[in-house]
Amino acid sequence: MLRAQLTLLYSGFFLGLLAAVLLATNLLYGHTAARAPANASPGTDRVGGSHQFEFAPAAIGLATALVALTGAWWLAGRFLRPLRAINTTAQEISATNLNRRLDLDGPNDELTDLGKTLNDLFARLEASFEAQRHFVANASHELRTPLAGQRTLLQVALADPEASTEALRMACEQALQLGDQQERLIEALLTLATSEHGVEQWEPVDLDQITETVIAGRRQQAEHRGITIDAALGPAPTTGDPRLIERLVTNLVDNALRHNTPGGQVEITTNLVRDNAYIAVSNSGPAISPAEVERLFQPFQQVSSQRARHTDGHGLGLTIVRAIAHAHSAVLTARPNLNGGLHVEVTFH
Numbered sequence: 001m002l003r004a005q006l007t008l009l010y011s012g013f014f015l016g017l018l019a020a021v022l023l024a025t026n027l028l029y030g031h032t033a034a035r036a037p038a039n040a041s042p043g044t045d046r047v048g049g050s051h052q053f054e055f056a057p058a059a060i061g062l063a064t065a066l067v068a069l070t071g072a073w074w075l076a077g078r079f080l081r082p083l084r085a086i087n088t089t090a091q092e093i094s095a096t097n098l099n100r101r102l103d104l105d106g107p108n109d110e111l112t113d114l115g116k117t118l119n120d121l122f123a124r125l126e127a128s129f130e131a132q133r134h135f136v137a138n139a140s141h142e143l144r145t146p147l148a149g150q151r152t153l154l155q156v157a158l159a160d161p162e163a164s165t166e167a168l169r170m171a172c173e174q175a176l177q178l179g180d181q182q183e184r185l186i187e188a189l190l191t192l193a194t195s196e197h198g199v200e201q202w203e204p205v206d207l208d209q210i211t212e213t214v215i216a217g218r219r220q221q222a223e224h225r226g227i228t229i230d231a232a233l234g235p236a237p238t239t240g241d242p243r244l245i246e247r248l249v250t251n252l253v254d255n256a257l258r259h260n261t262p263g264g265q266v267e268i269t270t271n272l273v274r275d276n277a278y279i280a281v282s283n284s285g286p287a288i289s290p291a292e293v294e295r296l297f298q299p300f301q302q303v304s305s306q307r308a309r310h311t312d313g314h315g316l317g318l319t320i321v322r323a324i325a326h327a328h329s330a331v332l333t334a335r336p337n338l339n340g341g342l343h344v345e346v347t348f349h
Contacts, residue, residue: 011065011072082111090118098126139189139300146178146185153178188316191247192299195323199241207236207245207277207348208270214249215268218257226263236270236277238348240328248324249279251317252344256283258317260341278347285341293334296342297322321346 086102093100101122102115157163157171215231222229238245256266264284271278288296300315318334321344325332331347 007069007072007076009072011068082115086111086115086118093122098122098129139185143182143185146182149178150175185316188320191244192316192320192323195244195247195320195327197327199244199327201241202239203242205238205240205242205245207238207249207279208233210242210246211249211253211268211270211279214246214253218253222257222266225257225260227257227260227266228264229266229268231268232271233268234271236272236279238277240348244324244327248321248346251321252279252281252346255317255321255344256281256342259283260285264341273347276347276349278345280343280345282337282343283341284337284339287340288336288342290336293336293342297334318344 089100089102101119153171153175157168160167211231212233215229219229253266253268256268260266260283266284267280267282269280297318299319322332325346328348330349332344333347334342334344337343
Protein backbone atom coordinates (compact mmCIF):
# COMPACT_ATOMS: atom_id res chain seq x y z
CA MET A 1 0.00 0.00 0.00
CA LEU A 2 1.56 3.26 -1.10
CA ARG A 3 0.11 5.24 1.80
CA ALA A 4 1.69 2.89 4.36
CA GLN A 5 5.02 3.05 2.55
CA LEU A 6 4.97 6.85 2.52
CA THR A 7 3.98 6.89 6.20
CA LEU A 8 6.93 4.68 7.15
CA LEU A 9 9.22 6.77 4.98
CA TYR A 10 8.15 10.10 6.47
CA SER A 11 8.02 8.91 10.08
CA GLY A 12 11.25 6.93 9.74
CA PHE A 13 13.10 9.98 8.48
CA PHE A 14 11.73 12.13 11.30
CA LEU A 15 12.43 9.54 14.01
CA GLY A 16 15.90 8.92 12.65
CA LEU A 17 16.62 12.62 12.83
CA LEU A 18 15.24 12.73 16.38
CA ALA A 19 17.39 9.74 17.42
CA ALA A 20 20.43 11.48 16.04
CA VAL A 21 19.62 14.59 18.06
CA LEU A 22 19.10 12.54 21.25
CA LEU A 23 22.33 10.65 20.69
CA ALA A 24 24.23 13.88 20.24
CA THR A 25 22.61 15.21 23.41
CA ASN A 26 23.57 12.05 25.32
CA LEU A 27 27.17 12.28 24.17
CA LEU A 28 27.29 15.93 25.11
CA TYR A 29 25.87 15.12 28.56
CA GLY A 30 28.43 12.36 29.09
CA HIS A 31 31.25 14.65 28.06
CA THR A 32 30.02 17.31 30.48
CA ALA A 33 29.74 14.80 33.33
CA ALA A 34 33.27 13.55 32.71
CA ARG A 35 34.60 17.10 33.10
CA ALA A 36 32.77 17.68 36.42
CA PRO A 37 34.97 18.67 39.50
CA ALA A 38 36.38 15.81 41.58
CA ASN A 39 34.79 17.15 44.78
CA ALA A 40 31.32 17.04 43.24
CA SER A 41 28.79 14.87 45.00
CA PRO A 42 29.01 11.50 43.24
CA GLY A 43 26.23 9.74 45.06
CA THR A 44 22.57 10.31 45.10
CA ASP A 45 22.40 13.13 42.55
CA ARG A 46 24.06 11.08 39.81
CA VAL A 47 21.82 8.11 40.47
CA GLY A 48 18.76 10.29 40.56
CA GLY A 49 19.88 12.15 37.49
CA SER A 50 20.59 8.86 35.72
CA HIS A 51 17.13 7.51 36.45
CA GLN A 52 15.54 10.77 35.30
CA PHE A 53 17.60 10.83 32.10
CA GLU A 54 16.66 7.28 31.13
CA PHE A 55 12.93 7.71 31.70
CA ALA A 56 12.46 11.12 30.10
CA PRO A 57 13.94 10.28 26.64
CA ALA A 58 11.91 7.06 26.52
CA ALA A 59 8.67 8.89 27.21
CA ILE A 60 9.53 11.68 24.82
CA GLY A 61 10.60 9.21 22.12
CA LEU A 62 7.38 7.16 22.43
CA ALA A 63 5.19 10.26 22.25
CA THR A 64 7.23 11.61 19.36
CA ALA A 65 6.92 8.31 17.48
CA LEU A 66 3.12 8.32 17.84
CA VAL A 67 2.91 11.91 16.70
CA ALA A 68 5.26 11.21 13.79
CA LEU A 69 3.29 8.17 12.62
CA THR A 70 -0.04 9.99 12.91
CA GLY A 71 1.26 13.06 11.11
CA ALA A 72 2.95 11.00 8.42
CA TRP A 73 -0.25 8.97 7.85
CA TRP A 74 -2.29 12.16 7.49
CA LEU A 75 0.32 13.79 5.24
CA ALA A 76 0.55 10.72 3.00
CA GLY A 77 -3.24 10.56 2.69
CA ARG A 78 -3.43 14.22 1.78
CA PHE A 79 -0.66 13.77 -0.78
CA LEU A 80 -2.34 10.72 -2.35
CA ARG A 81 -5.86 12.20 -2.39
CA PRO A 82 -5.53 13.60 -5.96
CA LEU A 83 -4.09 10.28 -7.14
CA ARG A 84 -7.07 8.41 -5.66
CA ALA A 85 -9.44 10.80 -7.44
CA ILE A 86 -7.57 10.29 -10.72
CA ASN A 87 -7.64 6.51 -10.26
CA THR A 88 -11.37 6.46 -9.45
CA THR A 89 -12.28 8.58 -12.45
CA ALA A 90 -10.02 6.58 -14.76
CA GLN A 91 -11.69 3.34 -13.64
CA GLU A 92 -15.13 4.81 -14.38
CA ILE A 93 -14.12 5.75 -17.92
CA SER A 94 -14.81 3.02 -20.46
CA ALA A 95 -15.34 2.64 -24.18
CA THR A 96 -18.94 3.84 -23.74
CA ASN A 97 -18.09 6.68 -21.35
CA LEU A 98 -15.02 8.33 -22.87
CA ASN A 99 -16.50 11.81 -22.64
CA ARG A 100 -15.66 12.08 -18.94
CA ARG A 101 -12.62 14.08 -17.87
CA LEU A 102 -10.56 14.48 -14.72
CA ASP A 103 -11.22 17.39 -12.37
CA LEU A 104 -8.08 19.55 -12.45
CA ASP A 105 -8.94 21.92 -9.58
CA GLY A 106 -5.86 22.61 -7.47
CA PRO A 107 -2.38 24.07 -7.68
CA ASN A 108 -0.41 23.81 -10.88
CA ASP A 109 1.95 20.96 -9.96
CA GLU A 110 3.06 17.55 -11.21
CA LEU A 111 -0.29 15.96 -10.37
CA THR A 112 -2.11 18.63 -12.37
CA ASP A 113 0.23 17.94 -15.29
CA LEU A 114 -0.55 14.23 -14.96
CA GLY A 115 -4.27 14.99 -15.05
CA LYS A 116 -3.88 17.12 -18.17
CA THR A 117 -1.89 14.35 -19.85
CA LEU A 118 -4.58 11.79 -19.01
CA ASN A 119 -7.33 14.12 -20.24
CA ASP A 120 -5.49 14.49 -23.55
CA LEU A 121 -5.17 10.70 -23.72
CA PHE A 122 -8.88 10.23 -23.05
CA ALA A 123 -9.72 12.79 -25.74
CA ARG A 124 -7.59 10.92 -28.28
CA LEU A 125 -9.16 7.62 -27.26
CA GLU A 126 -12.65 9.10 -27.62
CA ALA A 127 -11.82 10.38 -31.10
CA SER A 128 -10.30 7.02 -32.03
CA PHE A 129 -13.30 5.02 -30.82
CA GLU A 130 -15.69 7.40 -32.55
CA ALA A 131 -13.75 7.11 -35.80
CA GLN A 132 -13.70 3.32 -35.44
CA ARG A 133 -17.46 3.14 -34.90
CA HIS A 134 -18.02 5.43 -37.88
CA PHE A 135 -15.68 3.35 -40.02
CA VAL A 136 -17.33 0.05 -39.07
CA ALA A 137 -20.79 1.46 -39.76
CA ASN A 138 -19.75 2.73 -43.20
CA ALA A 139 -17.87 -0.47 -44.03
CA SER A 140 -20.89 -2.56 -43.07
CA HIS A 141 -23.11 -0.42 -45.28
CA GLU A 142 -20.71 -0.64 -48.21
CA LEU A 143 -20.46 -4.42 -47.86
CA ARG A 144 -24.21 -4.92 -47.56
CA THR A 145 -25.02 -2.84 -50.64
CA PRO A 146 -23.58 -5.22 -53.30
CA LEU A 147 -24.91 -8.25 -51.40
CA ALA A 148 -28.42 -6.79 -51.39
CA GLY A 149 -28.09 -5.96 -55.08
CA GLN A 150 -27.00 -9.50 -55.93
CA ARG A 151 -29.85 -10.99 -53.94
CA THR A 152 -32.40 -8.74 -55.65
CA LEU A 153 -31.09 -9.58 -59.15
CA LEU A 154 -31.17 -13.31 -58.51
CA GLN A 155 -34.60 -13.23 -56.87
CA VAL A 156 -36.10 -11.26 -59.75
CA ALA A 157 -34.53 -13.60 -62.31
CA LEU A 158 -35.72 -16.74 -60.51
CA ALA A 159 -39.22 -15.33 -59.90
CA ASP A 160 -39.84 -14.92 -63.63
CA PRO A 161 -40.90 -18.33 -65.03
CA GLU A 162 -40.69 -17.00 -68.58
CA ALA A 163 -37.24 -15.42 -68.23
CA SER A 164 -35.22 -15.83 -71.40
CA THR A 165 -31.65 -17.05 -71.55
CA GLU A 166 -30.53 -13.54 -72.44
CA ALA A 167 -32.26 -12.06 -69.38
CA LEU A 168 -30.71 -14.68 -67.11
CA ARG A 169 -27.30 -14.06 -68.63
CA MET A 170 -27.68 -10.33 -68.07
CA ALA A 171 -28.69 -10.90 -64.44
CA CYS A 172 -25.62 -13.10 -63.92
CA GLU A 173 -23.34 -10.50 -65.46
CA GLN A 174 -24.75 -7.79 -63.20
CA ALA A 175 -24.33 -10.09 -60.18
CA LEU A 176 -20.71 -10.67 -61.17
CA GLN A 177 -20.14 -6.91 -61.42
CA LEU A 178 -21.53 -6.45 -57.93
CA GLY A 179 -19.29 -9.28 -56.74
CA ASP A 180 -16.25 -7.55 -58.25
CA GLN A 181 -17.27 -4.36 -56.50
CA GLN A 182 -17.47 -6.19 -53.20
CA GLU A 183 -14.13 -7.90 -53.82
CA ARG A 184 -12.43 -4.56 -54.49
CA LEU A 185 -13.85 -3.15 -51.27
CA ILE A 186 -12.63 -6.13 -49.24
CA GLU A 187 -9.20 -5.83 -50.83
CA ALA A 188 -9.12 -2.12 -49.96
CA LEU A 189 -10.11 -2.84 -46.36
CA LEU A 190 -7.40 -5.51 -46.07
CA THR A 191 -4.81 -3.14 -47.50
CA LEU A 192 -5.86 -0.45 -45.05
CA ALA A 193 -5.61 -2.86 -42.12
CA THR A 194 -2.19 -4.09 -43.29
CA SER A 195 -0.79 -0.60 -43.72
CA GLU A 196 -2.05 0.52 -40.32
CA HIS A 197 -0.33 -2.50 -38.76
CA GLY A 198 3.03 -1.15 -39.93
CA VAL A 199 5.90 -2.29 -42.11
CA GLU A 200 7.45 -5.57 -40.94
CA GLN A 201 10.11 -6.07 -43.63
CA TRP A 202 11.97 -3.19 -45.23
CA GLU A 203 13.34 -3.74 -48.72
CA PRO A 204 14.99 -1.51 -51.34
CA VAL A 205 12.31 -0.02 -53.57
CA ASP A 206 12.59 1.88 -56.87
CA LEU A 207 9.74 4.35 -56.58
CA ASP A 208 10.20 5.54 -60.17
CA GLN A 209 9.98 2.01 -61.61
CA ILE A 210 6.86 1.21 -59.61
CA THR A 211 5.26 4.44 -60.81
CA GLU A 212 6.19 3.70 -64.42
CA THR A 213 4.56 0.25 -64.18
CA VAL A 214 1.37 1.70 -62.66
CA ILE A 215 1.14 4.40 -65.35
CA ALA A 216 1.59 1.81 -68.11
CA GLY A 217 -1.39 -0.09 -66.74
CA ARG A 218 -3.55 3.05 -66.70
CA ARG A 219 -2.69 4.51 -70.11
CA GLN A 220 -5.61 2.87 -71.92
CA GLN A 221 -8.10 4.01 -69.29
CA ALA A 222 -6.77 7.56 -69.50
CA GLU A 223 -6.93 7.61 -73.30
CA HIS A 224 -10.49 6.28 -73.19
CA ARG A 225 -11.50 9.27 -71.07
CA GLY A 226 -9.38 11.71 -73.02
CA ILE A 227 -7.08 12.40 -70.06
CA THR A 228 -3.41 13.16 -70.70
CA ILE A 229 -0.79 11.71 -68.35
CA ASP A 230 2.43 13.71 -68.18
CA ALA A 231 5.13 11.80 -66.30
CA ALA A 232 8.57 13.10 -65.30
CA LEU A 233 10.10 10.10 -63.55
CA GLY A 234 13.52 10.69 -62.06
CA PRO A 235 15.45 8.17 -59.95
CA ALA A 236 13.81 7.77 -56.54
CA PRO A 237 15.27 4.85 -54.57
CA THR A 238 13.94 4.26 -51.07
CA THR A 239 13.17 1.43 -48.64
CA GLY A 240 9.88 -0.03 -47.52
CA ASP A 241 7.25 -2.62 -48.37
CA PRO A 242 7.12 -2.88 -52.19
CA ARG A 243 3.53 -4.15 -52.18
CA LEU A 244 2.25 -1.31 -50.00
CA ILE A 245 4.19 1.34 -51.91
CA GLU A 246 2.78 0.00 -55.17
CA ARG A 247 -0.72 0.26 -53.68
CA LEU A 248 0.04 3.85 -52.60
CA VAL A 249 1.10 4.82 -56.13
CA THR A 250 -1.84 2.97 -57.67
CA ASN A 251 -4.35 4.73 -55.46
CA LEU A 252 -2.81 8.13 -56.17
CA VAL A 253 -2.98 7.58 -59.93
CA ASP A 254 -6.47 6.05 -59.81
CA ASN A 255 -7.72 8.93 -57.69
CA ALA A 256 -6.24 11.46 -60.12
CA LEU A 257 -7.95 9.73 -63.07
CA ARG A 258 -11.26 9.02 -61.37
CA HIS A 259 -11.87 12.54 -60.07
CA ASN A 260 -10.95 14.32 -63.26
CA THR A 261 -12.77 15.89 -66.16
CA PRO A 262 -12.93 14.61 -69.77
CA GLY A 263 -9.96 16.01 -71.61
CA GLY A 264 -8.20 16.73 -68.33
CA GLN A 265 -4.61 16.21 -67.30
CA VAL A 266 -2.59 14.25 -64.73
CA GLU A 267 1.00 15.21 -63.85
CA ILE A 268 3.20 12.65 -62.08
CA THR A 269 6.71 13.30 -60.82
CA THR A 270 9.27 11.18 -58.96
CA ASN A 271 12.71 12.35 -57.88
CA LEU A 272 15.06 12.91 -54.95
CA VAL A 273 15.05 15.93 -52.67
CA ARG A 274 17.93 15.99 -50.17
CA ASP A 275 18.39 12.24 -50.73
CA ASN A 276 14.69 11.63 -49.95
CA ALA A 277 12.55 9.95 -52.60
CA TYR A 278 9.21 11.55 -53.33
CA ILE A 279 6.24 11.19 -55.65
CA ALA A 280 3.91 14.03 -56.61
CA VAL A 281 0.58 13.52 -58.40
CA SER A 282 -1.47 16.48 -59.59
CA ASN A 283 -4.67 16.42 -61.62
CA SER A 284 -7.23 18.74 -63.10
CA GLY A 285 -10.82 18.39 -62.00
CA PRO A 286 -13.54 19.98 -59.90
CA ALA A 287 -12.55 22.83 -57.63
CA ILE A 288 -11.78 21.84 -54.05
CA SER A 289 -11.72 24.29 -51.16
CA PRO A 290 -8.79 24.05 -48.72
CA ALA A 291 -11.21 23.16 -45.93
CA GLU A 292 -12.34 20.04 -47.83
CA VAL A 293 -8.87 18.56 -48.39
CA GLU A 294 -8.60 16.90 -44.98
CA ARG A 295 -11.97 15.18 -45.40
CA LEU A 296 -10.77 13.55 -48.62
CA PHE A 297 -8.39 11.43 -46.53
CA GLN A 298 -11.13 10.21 -44.21
CA PRO A 299 -12.68 6.79 -44.96
CA PHE A 300 -15.92 6.76 -46.99
CA GLN A 301 -16.02 10.54 -47.21
CA GLN A 302 -17.35 12.28 -50.31
CA VAL A 303 -16.80 16.01 -50.27
CA SER A 304 -18.74 17.30 -53.24
CA SER A 305 -21.46 16.13 -55.56
CA GLN A 306 -18.98 15.83 -58.44
CA ARG A 307 -16.89 13.35 -56.52
CA ALA A 308 -19.90 11.44 -55.23
CA ARG A 309 -21.11 10.55 -58.71
CA HIS A 310 -18.30 8.04 -59.25
CA THR A 311 -19.39 4.48 -58.49
CA ASP A 312 -16.09 2.67 -59.17
CA GLY A 313 -14.56 3.77 -55.87
CA HIS A 314 -15.43 3.36 -52.21
CA GLY A 315 -13.91 6.47 -50.69
CA LEU A 316 -10.91 4.56 -49.33
CA GLY A 317 -8.23 5.42 -51.89
CA LEU A 318 -6.68 8.43 -50.20
CA THR A 319 -7.31 6.94 -46.76
CA ILE A 320 -5.11 4.00 -47.75
CA VAL A 321 -2.51 6.40 -49.17
CA ARG A 322 -2.24 8.22 -45.86
CA ALA A 323 -2.11 4.97 -43.86
CA ILE A 324 0.70 3.57 -46.03
CA ALA A 325 2.62 6.85 -45.83
CA HIS A 326 2.24 6.84 -42.04
CA ALA A 327 3.44 3.22 -41.85
CA HIS A 328 6.61 4.23 -43.74
CA SER A 329 7.09 7.43 -41.66
CA ALA A 330 6.68 9.36 -44.90
CA VAL A 331 5.45 12.95 -45.08
CA LEU A 332 2.18 13.44 -46.98
CA THR A 333 1.05 16.86 -48.10
CA ALA A 334 -2.01 17.79 -50.14
CA ARG A 335 -3.39 21.05 -51.47
CA PRO A 336 -6.02 22.06 -54.02
CA ASN A 337 -4.86 23.34 -57.38
CA LEU A 338 -5.81 26.87 -58.36
CA ASN A 339 -7.66 25.70 -61.49
CA GLY A 340 -9.30 22.70 -59.84
CA GLY A 341 -8.13 19.27 -58.87
CA LEU A 342 -5.72 18.13 -56.18
CA HIS A 343 -1.97 18.02 -55.71
CA VAL A 344 -0.67 15.21 -53.45
CA GLU A 345 2.97 14.67 -52.56
CA VAL A 346 4.54 11.86 -50.49
CA THR A 347 8.17 12.11 -49.35
CA PHE A 348 9.95 9.02 -48.00
CA HIS A 349 12.76 9.50 -45.45
